[in-house]
Amino acid sequence: MSLSKIYHRSRTQALSDITLTIGRGEIFTLLGRNGAGKTTFLRIAATQLMPSKGRISVLGHDVRDEPLQIRSKIAVVPQEGSTIGPLTPWDHVYLTLLARGMSRNQAHERSEKTIERLELTEYRNQPADSLSGGLKQRVRVAMAVATDAELIFLDEPTLGLDAVTRRRIWGVLNEIQKEGRSILLTTHYIDEAEILSNNVAIIDHGKMVLSGSPAELLRNVKERVRVDIVGSTFSEEELSKYGRVVKLAERFRVLTDDRLGRELADEALKRGSDVGLARVSLEDLFVDLIGRAEE
Numbered sequence: 001m002s003l004s005k006i007y008h009r010s011r012t013q014a015l016s017d018i019t020l021t022i023g024r025g026e027i028f029t030l031l032g033r034n035g036a037g038k039t040t041f042l043r044i045a046a047t048q049l050m051p052s053k054g055r056i057s058v059l060g061h062d063v064r065d066e067p068l069q070i071r072s073k074i075a076v077v078p079q080e081g082s083t084i085g086p087l088t089p090w091d092h093v094y095l096t097l098l099a100r101g102m103s104r105n106q107a108h109e110r111s112e113k114t115i116e117r118l119e120l121t122e123y124r125n126q127p128a129d130s131l132s133g134g135l136k137q138r139v140r141v142a143m144a145v146a147t148d149a150e151l152i153f154l155d156e157p158t159l160g161l162d163a164v165t166r167r168r169i170w171g172v173l174n175e176i177q178k179e180g181r182s183i184l185l186t187t188h189y190i191d192e193a194e195i196l197s198n199n200v201a202i203i204d205h206g207k208m209v210l211s212g213s214p215a216e217l218l219r220n221v222k223e224r225v226r227v228d229i230v231g232s233t234f235s236e237e238e239l240s241k242y243g244r245v246v247k248l249a250e251r252f253r254v255l256t257d258d259r260l261g262r263e264l265a266d267e268a269l270k271r272g273s274d275v276g277l278a279r280v281s282l283e284d285l286f287v288d289l290i291g292r293a294e295e
Helices: 038-045 066-069 091-097 104-117 131-144 161-177 190-196 212-219 258-270 282-294
Strands: 002-008 012-018 029-030 074-077 151-155 182-187 199-204 209-211 225-230 244-248 251-257 276-281
Touching: 012 038, 012 209, 029 038, 029 190, 038 151, 066 251, 074 199, 091 104, 104 131, 131 151, 131 161, 131 282, 161 182, 161 190, 182 190, 190 282, 199 212, 199 282, 209 212, 209 251, 212 276, 212 282, 225 258, 251 258, 258 276
Parallel strands: 029 182, 029 199, 074 151, 151 182
Antiparallel strands: 002 012, 199 209, 225 251, 225 276, 244 251
């Protein structure tokens, strides 16, 4: 498939010749900044929006010609979804399953398991209006997870959530994948993409920048390690002898190889600086790619 989307009213090209293949039973992440085109792609794949050009097949069905067949097999958690005020978390999950055709007994059993799975037991009987934003988001995820959907679309599912809640949701997504179901995830949290994904597509200004597994993507960074130095007594010129220097607020980050990285870390410690030594991450690649695109 090669998808393009133009919003004619604003004359905005949201997608430009995007081509993706998402395998069954994998977590595939669209990674990009706000406005990159991630949500537009997800909405087209979820049959909520028509492409301007190109075709897309979801679970063997064409989005243009067979949207109803697709909708019966997918579940969607939108970025700006809502809950119904007086209904409880348990109500939301149970009624969602009834609406999808489950029997009352099956919906009841599945709701109980899902409320426990998302650690919502404590809040199961509270009206949604009384819940925090993070808990409401967990309810929305529960509504999708509870279904027997083969493919789940999650649009920024952990946006604005605290670190503990984010990790809870990550754990549930890993469990879903082990069940053989597929997930298409959009996010601008780079650590989320790196930790969860089998494959990642980096999108910017509606165009594909790079795609592959996290390990494959990292091969595009020539440096192997990064050294973060806080309270540096080094000049930027001095640091450049060890590798590529990036200024981050009150710290320097030097991208380099293993040997020079260890040498720099040792020298920085001798000078009394706080030092972090780690492998390069998807964040380093992302900033490098998007920075080059901006230039």
